[in-house]
Amino acid sequence: MDEELGGISEEYYDIPPVKYEYLDHTADVQLHAWGDSLKEAFEQCGMAMFGYMTELEYVQIKDVHTIEASSDDLMGLLYHFLDELLFLFSYEPFLICKKLVITEFNTQEFKIVCKCYGEEFVIGKHPQGTEVKAITYSAMQIIDDPKDNKYEVFVIIDI
Amino acid sequence: MVVRQYNEELKYLEKINPYCWRIKKGFQPNMNVEGVFYVNSTLEKLMLEELRNCCRPGMSGGFLPGVKQIANVAALPGIVGRSVGLPDVHSGYGFAIGNMAAFDMDDPKSIVSPGGVGFDINCGVRLLRTNLHEKDVLPIKEQLAQSLFDHIPVGVGSKGIIPMNARDLEEALEMGMDWSLREGYVWAEDKEHCEEYGRMLNADPSKVSLRAKKRGLPQLGTLGAGNHYAEIQVVDEIFDKYAAGKMGIESIGQVCVMIHSGSRGFGHQVATDALVQMEKAMKRDNIETNDRQLACARIKSVEGQDYLKAMSAAANFAWVNRSSMTFLTRQAFAKQFKMAPDDLDMHVIYDVSHNIAKVEEHVVDGKLKTLLVHRKGSTRAFPPNHPLIPVDYQLTGQPVLIGGTMGTCSYVLTGTHQGMTETFGSTCHGAGRALSRAKSRRNIDYKEVLNKLETMGISIRVASPKLVMEEAPESYKNVTDVVDTCHAAGISKKTVKLRPIAVIKG
Numbered sequence: 001m002d003e004e005l006g007g008i009s010e011e012y013y014d015i016p017p018v019k020y021e022y023l024d025h026t027a028d029v030q031l032h033a034w035g036d037s038l039k040e041a042f043e044q045c046g047m048a049m050f051g052y053m054t055e056l057e058y059v060q061i062k063d064v065h066t067i068e069a070s071s072d073d074l075m076g077l078l079y080h081f082l083d084e085l086l087f088l089f090s091y092e093p094f095l096i097c098k099k100l101v102i103t104e105f106n107t108q109e110f111k112i113v114c115k116c117y118g119e120e121f122v123i124g125k126h127p128q129g130t131e132v133k134a135i136t137y138s139a140m141q142i143i144d145d146p147k148d149n150k151y152e153v154f155v156i157i158d159i
Numbered sequence: 160m161v162v163r164q165y166n167e168e169l170k171y172l173e174k175i176n177p178y179c180w181r182i183k184k185g186f187q188p189n190m191n192v193e194g195v196f197y198v199n200s201t202l203e204k205l206m207l208e209e210l211r212n213c214c215r216p217g218m219s220g221g222f223l224p225g226v227k228q229i230a231n232v233a234a235l236p237g238i239v240g241r242s243v244g245l246p247d248v249h250s251g252y253g254f255a256i257g258n259m260a261a262f263d264m265d266d267p268k269s270i271v272s273p274g275g276v277g278f279d280i281n282c283g284v285r286l287l288r289t290n291l292h293e294k295d296v297l298p299i300k301e302q303l304a305q306s307l308f309d310h311i312p313v314g315v316g317s318k319g320i321i322p323m324n325a326r327d328l329e330e331a332l333e334m335g336m337d338w339s340l341r342e343g344y345v346w347a348e349d350k351e352h353c354e355e356y357g358r359m360l361n362a363d364p365s366k367v368s369l370r371a372k373k374r375g376l377p378q379l380g381t382l383g384a385g386n387h388y389a390e391i392q393v394v395d396e397i398f399d400k401y402a403a404g405k406m407g408i409e410s411i412g413q414v415c416v417m418i419h420s421g422s423r424g425f426g427h428q429v430a431t432d433a434l435v436q437m438e439k440a441m442k443r444d445n446i447e448t449n450d451r452q453l454a455c456a457r458i459k460s461v462e463g464q465d466y467l468k469a470m471s472a473a474a475n476f477a478w479v480n481r482s483s484m485t486f487l488t489r490q491a492f493a494k495q496f497k498m499a500p501d502d503l504d505m506h507v508i509y510d511v512s513h514n515i516a517k518v519e520e521h522v523v524d525g526k527l528k529t530l531l532v533h534r535k536g537s538t539r540a541f542p543p544n545h546p547l548i549p550v551d552y553q554l555t556g557q558p559v560l561i562g563g564t565m566g567t568c569s570y571v572l573t574g575t576h577q578g579m580t581e582t583f584g585s586t587c588h589g590a591g592r593a594l595s596r597a598k599s600r601r602n603i604d605y606k607e608v609l610n611k612l613e614t615m616g617i618s619i620r621v622a623s624p625k626l627v628m629e630e631a632p633e634s635y636k637n638v639t640d641v642v643d644t645c646h647a648a649g650i651s652k653k654t655v656k657l658r659p660i661a662v663i664k665g
Binding site: 022023024029053054094123126127129130131133136137138158 | 252278279314315316317370373374376377378383384385424427428430431451452595596597598622623624625626629665
């Protein structure tokens with residue numbers, strides 16, 4: 001995968017600003033992410049999840065992997081997108097991501113292709129945060145409002 | 160969801176004795192049976208507070224309070240008896256956590272719901288005893304805690320150290336603790352002191368997705384994070400000398416080890432996969448529920464059967480997982496004390512599941528029925544003389560292990576006949592959260608928690624500092640309140656109280 005990194009310019013190492021927060025939920029945690037487009041809100045939501053597993057400032061961009069997610073509806077798409085990211089972390093390459101760039105964001109056929117930048121999670125190098133068990137549909141909200149330029153997502157993750 | 164004023168809502172709730180409330184039909188739509196929950200005066204306030212908060216104007220789209228969730232479960236097809244909330248009940252995903260419900264296997268409409276089991280399938284607690292006394296451990300407590308922490312992989316991203324390949328995993332999923340026994344990780348007696356003897360016979364690894372297996376393989380033999388822990392505990396109080404004696408607990412100060420863990424990423428993925436399948440099955444079979452999160456399928460349907468087989472494989476995974484950590488614990492103790500685990504008498508007292516669905520026989524309205532009993536955040540508590548509990552506990556009732564939270568006490572209870580009739584032989588599972596994780600992190604100071612634990616004489620090894628605040632005792636309901644309610648309500652009986660002296664956490 002490293003050769004993929006070889007051909008890319010410096011800007012790929014730029015770290016996007018943080019546009020997410022963690023909201024209250026009794027047993028679990030609710031991710032709230034936003035952006036200038038729905039695509040950005042999705043990317044931010046993914047990074048919010050990784051940010052709960054470790055402290056992202058300790059993560060370097062050394063590797064890039066591409067994931068794909070698809071579904072029948074928009075909520076399903078967000079769900080499967082996060083589930084794919086969780087799997088990327090849970091099994092080889094055990095990737096912890098600092099940055100996500102969605103290269104294809106199709107809200108007609110509900111398909112996402114996303115480049116995931118980060119490195120293999122190593123205990124000792126990366127502080128251990130909280131383990132994410134699963135993504136849930138519980139109280140999931142997607143605000144897609146081009147009129148007010150409002151793009152936000154809310155997802156409860158089971159921890 | 161029906162929206163009513165708080166005062167209107169209260170009309171559907173009736174306190175039938177100091178420890179028990181009835182939820183009348185109509186509280187939520189389509190309730191087939193009534194609901195019930197067990198609380199004392201302290202827990203009652205928490206429970207009603209949660210309901211009151213949700214009745215406030217402008218509250219929408221949030222999560223349902225536990226009491227509403229109990230009522231929604233009462234509306235599921237095929238439910239018999241009552242939908243039961245145990246004293247540690249709190250809002251969960253679909254089912255409340257601390258909720259049990261039984262479904263008639265002979266009713267073709269009856270359902271199985273992954274939400275009634277939880278994401279962490281066969282999450283449970285195992286208790287090991289030793290013949291050591293607190294005074295034997297205190298001089299080397301720090302070393303012992305460190306050794307345990309070094310032996311057991313903990314926290315997010317940790318990988319198991321028990322050698323495993325894909326084929327071993329298949330066998331482990333099918334055989335459960337029989338696999339651990341064959342590979343030499345546990346003793347034959349361990350199986351005897353475990354629900355289902357550590358093996359669900361209907362497990363079928365072919366019903367499990369490749370993704371679940373991939374997530375599971377690196378994590379077998381790891382503790383996990385969140386509320387999971389391994390604790391060195393000492394006996395603090397013995398309530399029932401006879402029952403304690405049967406468990407090999409003889410005196411105050413005796414050292415035990417408690418392990419709380421589940422089926423890791425494997426079980427989480429099995430549950431996730433099943434939820435997707437069941438959404439489709441619900442549409443096909445026109446199953447109506449009050450809450451979209453109560454995804455379920457008819458027990459007899461392909462999806463229902465596949466889930467039960469995959470769930471059983473996940474249950475086996477969890478037993479192998481706890482068994483692997485039992486092995487590591489025995490090794491850690493053996494190295495520190497330079498004695499064989501045998502000579503330290505490190506036997507398994509019991510191993511309970513508190514997230515599982517099981518086929519059991521119960522008497523309903525005077526008739527013997529075969530039921531699928533869902534226990535989510537609820538522990539089986541079978542009475543004396545029940546055929547499914549080990550010979551050693553035939554006279555005392557099944558040991559029930561209630562894990563506290565970091566720094567608080569844990570309890571051993573036993574099952575009762577009253578519990579068998581009132582709650583299908585079920586009781587609480589732990590403390591149950593009271594504060595949200597985010598709130599804990601904002602309001603509780605890291606140093607303060609550590610200092611407090613130190614003054615209490617508790618050594619702590621934790622992988623994630625954030626977790627210290629999230630899991631601080633203040634974040635939870637008081638486990639003593641929970642256990643006392645179960646005891647007073649008669650659904651289980653207090654036997655032993657344990658106090659931690661060292662905690663290992665993710």
